Amino acid sequence: xxxxxRDIVAGIGFRHATQAGEIVALVQQGLEASGxxxxxxxxxxxxxxxxxxxxxxxxxxxxxxxxxxVASEALRAVDARVPTRSARMEAERGIxxxxxxxxxxxxGAGAVLILPRIASAGATLALANVSA
Numbered sequence: 001x002x003x004x005x006r007d008i009v010a011g012i013g014f015r016h017a018t019q020a021g022e023i024v025a026l027v028q029q030g031l032e033a034s035g036x037x038x039x040x041x042x043x044x045x046x047x048x049x050x051x052x053x054x055x056x057x058x059x060x061x062x063x064x065x066x067x068x069x070v071a072s073e074a075l076r077a078v079d080a081r082v083p084t085r086s087a088r089m090e091a092e093r094g095i096x097x098x099x100x101x102x103x104x105x106x107x108g109a110g111a112v113l114i115l116p117r118i119a120s121a122g123a124t125l126a127l128a129n130v131s132a
Contacts, residue, residue, distance in 0.1 A: 003039055004037065006039070006065075007129055008040045008127055008128070008130070009043050009044075009045050009103050009106040009130060010030065010031075010045065010103060011045050011102030011104070011128065012045065012059075012125055013046065013089075013097070013098035013102070014046070014055065014056065015122040016053075019122075020056075020059040020062060021059075022055075023044075023055060023123050023125075026119075026123050026124075026125045027059070027125060029118070029125075030115050031127070033115060034127055036127070041064070042065055043066040043067065043068050043106060044060045044065060044068070045106025046068075046069065046098070047069065047070060047072065047093065048070055048071050051067060051068065051070075052069070068106055070106050072093065074105040075095050075101040076093075076094055076095055077105065078104040079101055081104055081113070082097050082100040082101050083096075083100065083113070083116055084096055084097035084099075084116060084126075097126065099117045100113060100116060103128035104126075107131070108130060108131060112129045112131070113127070113128050114129050115127035
């Protein structure tokens with residue numbers, strides 16, 4: 001007997017001082033807001049250069065999912081599908097929203113954004129559904 005599909009990727013943007021607990025709480029808030037149970041979470045995704053940071057890895061471990069880094073080229077490739085536009089992110093990374101781009105790129109071709117960017121004090125989150 002199998003459980004629900006693990007078909008949700010949470011895109012995460014976060015400041016360097018952000019703790020794992022804040023990321024976990026934001027993911028839980030986003031899943032609840034989108035009506036998806038935590039058991040469907042497949043992965044946390046962020047920019048490749050941030051994926052090894054302790055808070056990000058610890059958050060993925062606490063949520064029982066994988067932690068993946070997305071290459072900047074892949075983030076830019078989905079930018080046209082990112083509804084949120086942050087001037088800071090566009091200047092730093094050439095994308096409108098790290099959370100939205102990471103969710104879409106991390107979920108793969110055909111992914112659909114199911115929760116646009118939401119934010120806490122030190123992190124941003126967006127959710128994408130993996131293409132069936």
